[in-house]
Amino acid sequence: xxxxxxxxxxxxxxxxVTGVAPATPLVSPAAGSDAVLAMRTDAEPExxxxxxxxxxxxxAESVILSLSTDYQYRSDSNGLSIxxxxxxxxxRAQKKGGLINDSLYAEAWxxxxxxxxxxxxxxxxxxxxxxxxxxxxxQDPYWAETELGVITPKFPRPDLHRRQTQDRIGWSLxxxxxVAVRYRGDVVPPALxxxxxxxxxxxxxxxxxxxxxxxxxxxxxAELWIRVLAHHKTFETAHWTLTDARFVESAKxxxxxxxxxxxxxxxxxxxxxxxxxSSAVAEKRSPPPQExxxxxxxxxxxxxxxxxxxxxxxxxxxxxxxxxPCSAPSETDHCALAGQAGPLARTDSRTAIAFATRSPDVNNxxxxxxxxxxxxxxxLWATRPPxxxxxxxxxxxxxLVALKASAIANFCKDAGDFYAGAWQPFAAWQVWDLGRLMTxxxxxxxxxxxxxxxxxxxxxxxxxx
Numbered sequence: 001x002x003x004x005x006x007x008x009x010x011x012x013x014x015x016x017v018t019g020v021a022p023a024t025p026l027v028s029p030a031a032g033s034d035a036v037l038a039m040r041t042d043a044e045p046e047x048x049x050x051x052x053x054x055x056x057x058x059x060a061e062s063v064i065l066s067l068s069t070d071y072q073y074r075s076d077s078n079g080l081s082i083x084x085x086x087x088x089x090x091x092r093a094q095k096k097g098g099l100i101n102d103s104l105y106a107e108a109w110x111x112x113x114x115x116x117x118x119x120x121x122x123x124x125x126x127x128x129x130x131x132x133x134x135x136x137x138x139q140d141p142y143w144a145e146t147e148l149g150v151i152t153p154k155f156p157r158p159d160l161h162r163r164q165t166q167d168r169i170g171w172s173l174x175x176x177x178x179v180a181v182r183y184r185g186d187v188v189p190p191a192l193x194x195x196x197x198x199x200x201x202x203x204x205x206x207x208x209x210x211x212x213x214x215x216x217x218x219x220x221x222a223e224l225w226i227r228v229l230a231h232h233k234t235f236e237t238a239h240w241t242l243t244d245a246r247f248v249e250s251a252k253x254x255x256x257x258x259x260x261x262x263x264x265x266x267x268x269x270x271x272x273x274x275x276x277x278s279s280a281v282a283e284k285r286s287p288p289p290q291e292x293x294x295x296x297x298x299x300x301x302x303x304x305x306x307x308x309x310x311x312x313x314x315x316x317x318x319x320x321x322x323x324x325p326c327s328a329p330s331e332t333d334h335c336a337l338a339g340q341a342g343p344l345a346r347t348d349s350r351t352a353i354a355f356a357t358r359s360p361d362v363n364n365x366x367x368x369x370x371x372x373x374x375x376x377x378x379x380l381w382a383t384r385p386p387x388x389x390x391x392x393x394x395x396x397x398x399x400l401v402a403l404k405a406s407a408i409a410n411f412c413k414d415a416g417d418f419y420a421g422a423w424q425p426f427a428a429w430q431v432w433d434l435g436r437l438m439t440x441x442x443x444x445x446x447x448x449x450x451x452x453x454x455x456x457x458x459x460x461x462x463x464x465x
Contacts, residue, residue, distance in 0.1 A: 023451040026087045028437055029101045029430040030278035033259035036091065036101075040084075044068045045191055046251035049220060050244040055236055062243075065203060066254065067192050067220075072199055073254050082255060083202055085195075085465060091255055098262035099255075103429035105454045108464040110425045111148045111201075112457065118144045119154035137229055142173055142207065147229065149201030150461055151208050160209060170225075171210050176235075179210050180225040184242060187218045197463050204238075205229070208463065220245075264426035265419075269396045273415065276403050277434040284439045285407035287319040296373075297337045306344025307351050311373045313337045318376075318410040321442030355380075362389030375402040379411055382418050392422065409438040413446035 027036060046068045053061045064075040070086040080093040083104065090107055092100040118139055125139075137143050141155035161172045170180035188196060197215035200206055204226055206214070214221075224240035263274035279285075293316035300309035313334050317323055326335030345351045350367055353360050359381035360368075368374045378398030386395065399415045412435025420428035432450045441447060458465050 025433040040253040043250040046248045051240045054239045099259035106425040106429035108461045115148045146207040178227045182223040183219040184222040269400045280407040307348045309341035310345045322444040359384045361387035375405040409435045409441040
């Protein structure tokens with residue numbers, strides 16, 4: 001199944017989830033580290049472990065892992081990454097400065113979605129008579145579940161063999177030992193044991209079946225041997241040796257201060273989109289009042305500009321947040337306005353092109369440039385199958401133009417869908433989160449689907465939360 005088709009199916013399933021209360025992100029993706037630290041002033045118990053990680057032909061690396069009651073972190077040569085389970089965020093402190101402030105739901109969604117995608121590719125290859133394991137270890141069921149840290153019923157359960165000798169336990173797949181552990185003697189303090197299962201997926205690529213047993217031991221490794229897939233091609237064994245372990249009864253939150261928030265994606269127009277939305281939230285911008293839209297639509301109708309009027313009515317509804325039913329239409333009701341604009345719009349040859357299932361070809365777009373509200377059409381087109389000659393960067397710029405034109409929370413639903421459909425979930429969730437923090441976000445608007453999607457993700461992958 002293509003990735004965009006999978007996204008559509010997941011969003012459709014999320015829409016069926018009921019009884020989910022509207023959610024506002026606890027922390028804005030635009031919040032820097034000082035704002036986060038202001039929310040995390042309480043000290044917590046923390047188990048802090050330092051490991052030496054050795055791989056053949058490489059210099060040994062020092063990795064610091066920490067386990068607390070509602071957060072965990074990893075500090076290594078790539079920098080610092082914190083999974084905060086209270087705030088439902090992943091904080092990544094960049095070496096060059098700056099903080100990428102991501103949603104924990106985006107990480108979980110990606111793991112599940114990517115595994116489902118690989119399972120569908122596996123099924124398609126088998127149907128075509130192909131050998132899915134030959135030359136494609138990342139596509140192999142065991143290694144796919146290992147890399148992504150979650151399982152799918154579409155794959156068979158791996159034939160793992162457990163062997164214990166003295167104080168060492170190993171798990172083999174076929175003739176190859178894939179994981180082995182020698183536990184540290186002390187058990188993890190009771191307050192921290194709940195976090196052991198969710199600790200493993202962000203620490204190392206270990207199959208969930210093995211991670212279950214590692215967590216159930218209530219201990220941490222003194223030594224760990226992990227067979228890993230390097231560069232998606234060859235296998236090697238990483239040897240972890242515990243060099244220091246300490247329990248800190250009252251640890252400060254580990255995030256450095258003074259870091260400004262950075263966008264999840266550095267390419268294309270996304271940094272500008274992130275900046276526009278961050279400013280809209282900080283400045284509490286709102287779209288024009290409904291009376292302004294009514295006046296614009298009526299003026300367009302008076303001039304016989306049906307397409308322009310219809311687009312104003314559509315934006316009016318999106319700005320209102322929630323579509324209201326039409327019981328007794330008045331002259332200023334969106335239904336009455338649409339009723340007047342509709343016949344006019346149908347006489348405009350551009351209307352059928354503007355609202356087709358596929359976005360207009362690049363050569364057909366200049367005819368819309370005279371519309372003062374063409375930015376809304378660009379927003380709608382960005383999430384539709386692209387017309388001939390339309391590049392992804394063109395659609396992304398259309399999103400930027402629309403978000404600059406009006407601070408409408410509902411615009412963020414389409415913009416986030418654009419990034420999710422491009423397999424950029426961290427950008428998608430940053431956009432959705434910023435939309436849900438806008439002053440005109442309302443319960444029952446399009447962004448409610450994200451609340452339901454998050455509920456479905458948390459239920460589907462509880463070991464990640």
